[in-house]
Amino acid sequence: MRIFKIMRLNWFSVVILVVVMVFIFIAFDFTPRARVVPLVVAIPTFLLTFASLTGEVLSDAVKRKGRNTKQIDGNSGKTDRLKMGQSQEELEAEPAFGRQQRRKLLAAFSPIAMLVLMGLFGLIGGGMIYVAAYYYINGESRFITFVTPLLLGIMMYVLFVHFLRIDLWTGLFF
Amino acid sequence: MLVLLLPFVVTLDTVPAIALILGAHAVVVTGDTITAVLFNIPGTSQSVATCFDGFPLSQQGRAAEAVAAGLTASMFGGVTGALFLLAAIPLFRPLALTLGSAEYFVLILFGITMIALLGGKSFLKGLISGGLGLLFSLIGFDVVTGSFRYTFGSKSLYSGLDLVPVVIGLFAIAQMVFLLMDGGSIVKIQGKLEGFRGIARGIKSAVLHFRVWLRGSIIGATLGMVPGIGGTVANILAYGAQVSADADRSKYGTGKIEGVIAPESANNAKEGGALIPTLAFGIPGSAGMAVLMSVLVLKGIVPGPNMVTDNLHITISFVLVLVAANILAAALAMLITPLLEKITTLSIHRLAPVIFVICTVGAYSVNGRLTDVWLAMGFGLLGFFMKKYHYSPAAFIVGLLLGGRLERALHVSLRAWGPLFIFQRPAALALLVLVIALSLWPYYKEVGLVKKIRMNKAGNRR
Numbered sequence: 001m002r003i004f005k006i007m008r009l010n011w012f013s014v015v016i017l018v019v020v021m022v023f024i025f026i027a028f029d030f031t032p033r034a035r036v037v038p039l040v041v042a043i044p045t046f047l048l049t050f051a052s053l054t055g056e057v058l059s060d061a062v063k064r065k066g067r068n069t070k071q072i073d074g075n076s077g078k079t080d081r082l083k084m085g086q087s088q089e090e091l092e093a094e095p096a097f098g099r100q101q102r103r104k105l106l107a108a109f110s111p112i113a114m115l116v117l118m119g120l121f122g123l124i125g126g127g128m129i130y131v132a133a134y135y136y137i138n139g140e141s142r143f144i145t146f147v148t149p150l151l152l153g154i155m156m157y158v159l160f161v162h163f164l165r166i167d168l169w170t171g172l173f174f
Numbered sequence: 175m176l177v178l179l180l181p182f183v184v185t186l187d188t189v190p191a192i193a194l195i196l197g198a199h200a201v202v203v204t205g206d207t208i209t210a211v212l213f214n215i216p217g218t219s220q221s222v223a224t225c226f227d228g229f230p231l232s233q234q235g236r237a238a239e240a241v242a243a244g245l246t247a248s249m250f251g252g253v254t255g256a257l258f259l260l261a262a263i264p265l266f267r268p269l270a271l272t273l274g275s276a277e278y279f280v281l282i283l284f285g286i287t288m289i290a291l292l293g294g295k296s297f298l299k300g301l302i303s304g305g306l307g308l309l310f311s312l313i314g315f316d317v318v319t320g321s322f323r324y325t326f327g328s329k330s331l332y333s334g335l336d337l338v339p340v341v342i343g344l345f346a347i348a349q350m351v352f353l354l355m356d357g358g359s360i361v362k363i364q365g366k367l368e369g370f371r372g373i374a375r376g377i378k379s380a381v382l383h384f385r386v387w388l389r390g391s392i393i394g395a396t397l398g399m400v401p402g403i404g405g406t407v408a409n410i411l412a413y414g415a416q417v418s419a420d421a422d423r424s425k426y427g428t429g430k431i432e433g434v435i436a437p438e439s440a441n442n443a444k445e446g447g448a449l450i451p452t453l454a455f456g457i458p459g460s461a462g463m464a465v466l467m468s469v470l471v472l473k474g475i476v477p478g479p480n481m482v483t484d485n486l487h488i489t490i491s492f493v494l495v496l497v498a499a500n501i502l503a504a505a506l507a508m509l510i511t512p513l514l515e516k517i518t519t520l521s522i523h524r525l526a527p528v529i530f531v532i533c534t535v536g537a538y539s540v541n542g543r544l545t546d547v548w549l550a551m552g553f554g555l556l557g558f559f560m561k562k563y564h565y566s567p568a569a570f571i572v573g574l575l576l577g578g579r580l581e582r583a584l585h586v587s588l589r590a591w592g593p594l595f596i597f598q599r600p601a602a603l604a605l606l607v608l609v610i611a612l613s614l615w616p617y618y619k620e621v622g623l624v625k626k627i628r629m630n631k632a633g634n635r636r
Contacts, residue, residue: 012563016302023309026324034319036588037581038312045305052298107354107523111347111530111551123538127531134527144524152528156535166539 013053020046110134123168124161128153188473188488193495195469199462200252200496201503203441207244208507211434212237212518213360213529215346219337219406219575220441222289222568223413225345227426227433232360234429238368238515242376243431244438245504245511247387250380251439252500254391255398255446256493262399262450264482276595276602279583280609282576285407287609288414289572295564301613303566307573308580310335318585330545339537339550340574344567346533347550348557353522360518360525369512377508379431386416386432387439394440398447406575412440442500449492453481 020042027038110130117133118126128149135145160166183191206217211228224244231240286308290300313324314334325331353360368375380387390412397408416436417426426433452463454477470477481489517525537550557567587595596602 010563012559012565016306016565020306020309023312023324030323031319031321033585034316034321034323037584038309038323040584041305041308041312041577045302045309048298048302048305052296052302055298104355104357107526108351110527111351111534111554114527114530114534115547115551118534123535127535131527131531135524138523140524148524148528152531156532160535160539164539166542168535168538 010053010056013049013056017046017049017053020049107134107138122170124153124156125169127156183469183472188475189491191469191473192466192488192491193499195466196492196495197499199466200442200445200499202462203438203445204245204248204252204500204503205507207248207434207438208241208511208514211240211244212514213346214349216341219341219571220409220444221437222406222571223409223437224434225568226413227428227430230427230429231431231434232518235518236368236372236429237360237518238370238372238511239376239379240431240434241511241514242373242508243379244376244434245507246377246380247390247435247438248442249500249504250387251391251394251442252445253497254388254439255395255443256496256500257446258391258395258443259446259449259496260490260493262447274590274599274602275583275586276591276599277605279580279587280596280602280605281407282580282583284605284609284612285410285576286569286572287612289410289569290566291414291612291615297613299564300566300569303560304569304573307570307575308577309573310340310570311574311577312581316581318581330543334578335549335574336540336546337571337575338540339546340553341571342533342537343550343553343555344557344560344571346529347554348561348567350522350526350529350533351554351558352561354526357522359521369515372515373508373511376431380435383432383435386435389415389419390436390439391443394443395447397440398444399450406572408440408444409437410572413437446493446496449496453477453489453492 023038023042024046027035027042030038113133114126114130116126117130120126121129131149131152132145135148156168160168183194186194202218203220206221207224207228209215209217210221210224212232214225214229214232216222216225228240228244231237286304287301290304291297311334313331314322315332316323322332393412393415394408397411413433413436416432417423420426420432448463452467467477475485475488533550534547537546538544540546559565560567560570591598596606
């Protein structure tokens, strides 16, 4: 990651570049007819990604050149920010903001917990437990915490199990 | 899912059986407007372009207006498509034979270029996304050469990537993760919900923008005639045509009602056009049309020239079913819109877990495979980073969807006309020139802007 910072590279564009390169290299193992379209698509995509990456690095270099580095470094301290007009209350509220951010991050990664629950208790059971647990941790009222997963379970049963005849009871991992 | 209705069709007479299948099939694209506008999740790939302006309108608290405008446009589009079918009956053959594989190949490139141009912040990244989508479409068994490509020995990849888990991941899961990181609710501007007033305004907007939906409908119905093109390209091209036709292009993508009306009219109108090759030559342009054709065969009707002679009454019933289904679906969807609008004001922490569960079950239910769930999650992660770094998930999906058809069209063209096939087909060449012009347009605009700024600066110095 440090190299990306030093080079000012967009790591995601680099990943795309590598993926496209893999597509190109593998294509050479195919029969001549089978490799036509992969190469026709992959080579221009590779060139475009390379151009995009170069453009990003160059535009960042131009921006950095025009920026006053002293100004950026000088504004990071607490005293400087107080001088800039940020109130003491705002600065003290920062840990709470950090907690909120952490909560959002946890929420975003919660689908992993959902998959584990679905693996253990089946898609309907696991899904219901996940929704109830999420609401409980999020401080929702008891009514919402119990009724919403129940309604969701009924809806999934009627639609998928009853009408579409899909087995959602068994766990994903078994 | 249309196949699930087949057991009910057996006991019905010909016209009611057609009404059931066609009615259900034709209005899928009416219902998918709702999720595209409310959650930025296209219900099917045919409403990808609807998200561009539909979701920003929802964020502005104008969800009811946007949904109603989209539904009304869908209805107008569906009816226009049906009338198009009626008018085109005598012209069945010459119309469908105009486009060959070479034109088809360039038309797909045109669709990807359009969505790259219109669907994101960076055109270059849009093109890269489209290219990536095309590359991912190559995974699996290649029917042209009979070999497996990019499967890494995994049997679950032999049949390629299933579109449903990929769409669920790229749009639904990625969008929910994005909203969770952002917090709050979908509506970013707090205020009173519009309810039926918003619906009335949406209907009025659609009626007043007569030219917008008429243009979209004509594009949709015309493209629908080409087997395999489908509503996705129609939806995108109608949006692109609308942006090009409007003098004030800068507001597209930030919540312009015309950006919802044009693509929605196109994807419904496409059904009328798609019926033309199905009925005239027995060439179904989509999976839905294939099911419809199987119903016709089941009832002892062979599609072909006799559809305008002996079986003309059945062809007319197709038209009437399309009209009735589109009107009924739009009316029913509008009735529940005020209720659905309230969802946009809910805290995202209430909404997200339910959507995650529904998405996972949806991804699993396609084939009953665990792989599809992992696929949805993986593409969810990819979609999140694509959005974060201004790549275009919409262009990726279009590439993935059209990749197989592009490959077939390329192979057929190479065999028929050789490597310089484009130059032997004037229509294809004209389309290719259009693609190149479209690709260069953003840079031409940028150069013009830079020149203007420099001239202004020079003027100020003097």
